[in-house]
Amino acid sequence: MASPASPSSLNLAEARALLLSPLGPVARAGSNRNAVNVSFEFFPPKSDEAEANLWSAIRRLEPLNPAFVSVTYGAGGSTRERTHRTVQRIISETTLRPAAHLTCVEASRDEVDEVIEGYKAIGVDHIVALRGDPPGGHDNSGGIGGAYAPRADGYANATELSRAINKVGGFDITVGAYPERHPESPSIDHDIEVLQAKVDAGATRAVTQFFFDIEAFLRFRDRVRAAGVTIPLIPGIMPVSNFKGLSRMSAACGASIPDWLAAHFDGLDDDPETRKLLAASIAAETCARLQEEGFSDFHFYTLNRAELVYAICRVLGVREAKADA
Numbered sequence: 001m002a003s004p005a006s007p008s009s010l011n012l013a014e015a016r017a018l019l020l021s022p023l024g025p026v027a028r029a030g031s032n033r034n035a036v037n038v039s040f041e042f043f044p045p046k047s048d049e050a051e052a053n054l055w056s057a058i059r060r061l062e063p064l065n066p067a068f069v070s071v072t073y074g075a076g077g078s079t080r081e082r083t084h085r086t087v088q089r090i091i092s093e094t095t096l097r098p099a100a101h102l103t104c105v106e107a108s109r110d111e112v113d114e115v116i117e118g119y120k121a122i123g124v125d126h127i128v129a130l131r132g133d134p135p136g137g138h139d140n141s142g143g144i145g146g147a148y149a150p151r152a153d154g155y156a157n158a159t160e161l162s163r164a165i166n167k168v169g170g171f172d173i174t175v176g177a178y179p180e181r182h183p184e185s186p187s188i189d190h191d192i193e194v195l196q197a198k199v200d201a202g203a204t205r206a207v208t209q210f211f212f213d214i215e216a217f218l219r220f221r222d223r224v225r226a227a228g229v230t231i232p233l234i235p236g237i238m239p240v241s242n243f244k245g246l247s248r249m250s251a252a253c254g255a256s257i258p259d260w261l262a263a264h265f266d267g268l269d270d271d272p273e274t275r276k277l278l279a280a281s282i283a284a285e286t287c288a289r290l291q292e293e294g295f296s297d298f299h300f301y302t303l304n305r306a307e308l309v310y311a312i313c314r315v316l317g318v319r320e321a322k323a324d325a
Contacts, residue, residue: 025288026281029315036316037297038064039099039207039234042304043072044082053304054086060306062094063320064313067297070128070174073101080115088122099174100124102165103132104155105148109164112155116168126172127165129203131158133252148184159197166202177206177233179220180213183254188220192227205231207299209253210238212261212282214289235290238301239283239308241275243268280308284315291316 040061045051058069071086073079083100090098100119104112119127134148150156155164158175165171175198178191185191195206211217221233240246243265250257261282268275287298298316300309 024285025292026284026315029284029288029291029317032291032317034291034296034317036291036318037067038313038316038318039067039069039297039299040309041070041072041299041301042086044074044079044086045304046082050304057302057304057306058090058094058096060310061302061313062096064310064318065321066096068097068099068126070099070101070299073103073130073132084115084118084122087119087124091123097126098124099126099128099172101128101130102161103130104150104157104161105132105134106151106154108151108153109155110153112161113164113168116165116171120168120170125170126174128174128176128207129158129162129165129198130176131161157194159194159201162198162201162203172205173203174205174207175203177208177220177224178254179208179211179217180254180256183252188223192224192229195224196227196229199229199231203231205234207234208236209255210236210301211255212258212286213256214286216256217290218293232297234297234299235287235295236299236301237283237287237312238303239279239312240303241272241279241308243275276308280311283308284312287312287316 042054042058045054061069069090071083071090073083087098087100090096102112102115102119116127131148155161162173162175165173175195177195178185181188182191182194185194195203198206208217208220217235224233238246240249243262247257249255264278264282265275268278290298300312302309
């Protein structure tokens, strides 16, 4: 995957054409012939109905030939077995390349190493290495939000986890990045130092937390590159139509919600169809603008729903792979 270009990589004629174009970024994306790579994130289902929804989404998006699809790992490793089963089914029933999430929260090194070896045994060659969220929210409901404390016999963070995966060998390693600062980090500079440490430990790409402030993301990109971090930095895109749910997720992960975004969804609590249209429109414009900034790789947090992501991929020129004659 090529590293994203900076705005300065546009030549004068291209920059002038953008300024003079009567079309917006979404319309311009329709005439962009540069190849785009997409990847999708799913989470393991908890019920038969959720299982059906997940596989409906997978079947809808599979023909778009994503670079990979990732499967999440719940807080404290709470979905370990369901994640493993979902990954195994993707391998056996689809043409997709799965990337299994792995965290080190509330697990010993031996337990994590066992999971790594288990993934290797079923043919997984790509792991998303994350420290993970501790379980046990502030209201003791068992949700995300508890204070993190590394186990004495465990890997302390994603850097140590990446090093352990790299030691086993044979894995592509994706790690996380936070364009607006990790909630527990003292600064963006510290986040970039951590990202460089992950690269030194074997990380091959970074996918960002979702964001809505494009300028903040581009400033982060520039600082990452200025610091000498050269692995692909892939924007994480989440088209969310449930604004209340988005507010809770954003508070937990440190992603800001601009005033304009809140205004768009104001008064639409009982209008889910309009919320879906807005979610697709906002995410499509974000991707189209980033495409003009030189980005050609996008990672979508699907929430196990396909329709919005599919529409955005169409905007970016991603089409179903044609069957052989």
